[in-house]
Amino acid sequence: MTAVRTGLATPNARSAPTESRGQIGAGPRRGPAGARMLFAQSAVLAAAVCFWWLVSSRVGADSVPTPAQTFRALATLSGQGDFWTALLDTSLTWAIGITVCSAVGIPVGLFVGSNRFASRSTRFVFDFLRTIPPVALVPLGLLLYGPTREMVLLLVISGAIWPLLIQSVYAAQQQEALLSDVARSFRLTRRSRFVDIFWPSSLPFVMSGLRVTGTICLLLTVSGELLGGAPGIGTQIQQALNAVDNPRMYAGVIAAACLGVAVNVLLGVLRTRVLRWHPSVRGGRR
Amino acid sequence: MMWRRIRSVPVEAWLPAVLLGLWWLASAGSTDLYFPSLSDILLRFREDWFFEHVATDLVPSLRVLGLGYLVAVLAGLLLGVALGLGRRAEEACRPLIEFLRAIPGVALLPVFIVLFGLDTEMKVVLIATGAVWPVLLNTIDGVRSVEPLLLDVARAFRLSRWQRLRRIVLPSAGPQIFAGARTALAIAVIVMVVGETVGGSGGIGYFLLNAQRNFAITSMWATIIALGILGYLLNVLFRIVEAVALRWHRLQRARLRPEGTW
Numbered sequence: 001m002t003a004v005r006t007g008l009a010t011p012n013a014r015s016a017p018t019e020s021r022g023q024i025g026a027g028p029r030r031g032p033a034g035a036r037m038l039f040a041q042s043a044v045l046a047a048a049v050c051f052w053w054l055v056s057s058r059v060g061a062d063s064v065p066t067p068a069q070t071f072r073a074l075a076t077l078s079g080q081g082d083f084w085t086a087l088l089d090t091s092l093t094w095a096i097g098i099t100v101c102s103a104v105g106i107p108v109g110l111f112v113g114s115n116r117f118a119s120r121s122t123r124f125v126f127d128f129l130r131t132i133p134p135v136a137l138v139p140l141g142l143l144l145y146g147p148t149r150e151m152v153l154l155l156v157i158s159g160a161i162w163p164l165l166i167q168s169v170y171a172a173q174q175q176e177a178l179l180s181d182v183a184r185s186f187r188l189t190r191r192s193r194f195v196d197i198f199w200p201s202s203l204p205f206v207m208s209g210l211r212v213t214g215t216i217c218l219l220l221t222v223s224g225e226l227l228g229g230a231p232g233i234g235t236q237i238q239q240a241l242n243a244v245d246n247p248r249m250y251a252g253v254i255a256a257a258c259l260g261v262a263v264n265v266l267l268g269v270l271r272t273r274v275l276r277w278h279p280s281v282r283g284g285r286r
Numbered sequence: 287m288m289w290r291r292i293r294s295v296p297v298e299a300w301l302p303a304v305l306l307g308l309w310w311l312a313s314a315g316s317t318d319l320y321f322p323s324l325s326d327i328l329l330r331f332r333e334d335w336f337f338e339h340v341a342t343d344l345v346p347s348l349r350v351l352g353l354g355y356l357v358a359v360l361a362g363l364l365l366g367v368a369l370g371l372g373r374r375a376e377e378a379c380r381p382l383i384e385f386l387r388a389i390p391g392v393a394l395l396p397v398f399i400v401l402f403g404l405d406t407e408m409k410v411v412l413i414a415t416g417a418v419w420p421v422l423l424n425t426i427d428g429v430r431s432v433e434p435l436l437l438d439v440a441r442a443f444r445l446s447r448w449q450r451l452r453r454i455v456l457p458s459a460g461p462q463i464f465a466g467a468r469t470a471l472a473i474a475v476i477v478m479v480v481g482e483t484v485g486g487s488g489g490i491g492y493f494l495l496n497a498q499r500n501f502a503i504t505s506m507w508a509t510i511i512a513l514g515i516l517g518y519l520l521n522v523l524f525r526i527v528e529a530v531a532l533r534w535h536r537l538q539r540a541r542l543r544p545e546g547t548w
Contacts, residue, residue: 040377045381121300132513132514137510140498143498256393257393260387261385
């Protein structure tokens with residue numbers, strides 16, 4: 001097999017920071033090239049809408065509503081209080097979920113990762129628990145809490161914490177040995193070793209775990225609402241399905257997607273903020 | 287190597303054993319409706335899953351999962367390679383991809399029910415659309431971060447396009463693609479269970495929700511355990527496939543870095 005990851009990889013990647021990637025958060029390119037790209041992006045989006053419209057005219061507007069019907073339904077929805085309450089409910093559940101996941105997952109993961117005995121003892125338990133599909137707990141949550149936010153949170157926290165926890169374990173295990181040697185020879189205090197060395201070098205891993213956790217959090221929030229009927233956007237979609245109101249159902253899906261975009265942007269911004277000093281952010285590379 | 291494995295068993299096994307023991311003791315003789323004793327759950331587990339419901343519920347679930355996951359990985363890989371190689375195309379498609387992947391896969395369930403009914407087809411499509419994104423994004427990223435020097439060498443040796451893809455791009459993107467595929471597997475299992483809870487034609491998810499609705503709480507717990515074991519086995523299987531496919535990568539990393547604990 002071809003030898004690819006050679007020692008050359010790192011210096012070479014560093015010396016080519018000019019390749020900026022067109023990702024969200026990297027900032028739009030300016031000048032005529034940027035304008036052309038903006039045009040191309042709009043064209044792709046327009047093509048997607050056209051494709052949707054084509055599909056809907058082929059299968060019939062009663063099973064796939066046309067884009068126009070959907071956006072009209074979205075406009076109607078956005079004039080209704082329930083809709084905003086549902087959106088707010090989902091966001092709040094998500095926010096509580098990710099806060100609890102971070103508050104528990106990061107410290108536990110870092111501790112377990114920095115202690116060899118702890119990481120070997122918990123290995124099997126974590127491996128097993130994280131592979132239980134979290135939606136398996138919906139029935140239990142329904143029995144215990146009924147269709148409420150607590151039920152959704154049980155599902156969200158038990159399912160979404162794992163990527164963050166596992167990444168935190170990795171983070172603590174992948175500490176550069178050289179750095180801790182330097183810290184020791186400089187006789188840094190425990191506090192300073194943690195604040196100046198351990199924590200910053202863990203952050204990139206923690207942030208990438210947080211991104212996955214954020215996405216899964218939203219997925220599980222909507223799943224819990226959809227399956228269990230807790231207040232939120234998932235329930236709105238389910239109600240539209242029951243009422244055979246397809247445009248409203250599609251509008252709900254679009255609203256959920258907007259929530260998803262908001263989550264991604266939020267976590268992306270947080271990452272660039274927190275990792276401003278890191279070569280991966282400074283160089284404009286991911 | 288083997289000897290070290292055997293010696294590490296007690297260190298890795300004591301905590302699971304203690305936790306199980308605690309559960310056993312705490313739940314022994316339990317009369318609580320919602321938390322039956324572990325011994326009852328295990329008995330029920332044996333009755334339900336050896337092998338009464340294997341053919342009616344487990345096999346359909348695995349079939350749907352396998353099909354949906356396969357579609358997701360293949361589509362993600364093909365699209366990802368295409369978009370990863372064509373920088374402009376990728377940049378043009380990015381807003382659309384960002385929007386589509388932001389849809390929580392489960393929210394599409396009602397849409398697909400209307401489109402495909404409650405059958406296998408619906409579940410497969412639902413799993414595929416939910417699980418494709420990690421594979422797609424990681425493939426794009428992996429294909430793009432191929433060492434430029436290697437591509438230059440390949441060009442200098444006049445490797446054909448296919449050879450470049452097969453010998454350089456795919457191997458070097460491999461670890462990242464597998465990382466995406468692993469996230470995709472977890473998402474696929476979630477979406478599978480959700481998809482099945484609405485279908486009426488068998489499947490673990492259906493069985494689980496049905497147990498809850500009929501207040502067959504012991505059955506419900508047994509199914510949760512079955513799902514946990516299923517998830518664990520899938521993960522082990524994935525790890526074996528990954529280890530075989532990325533053997534060269536691990537060997538190289540082992541040279542650069544001493545063996546980690548995980």
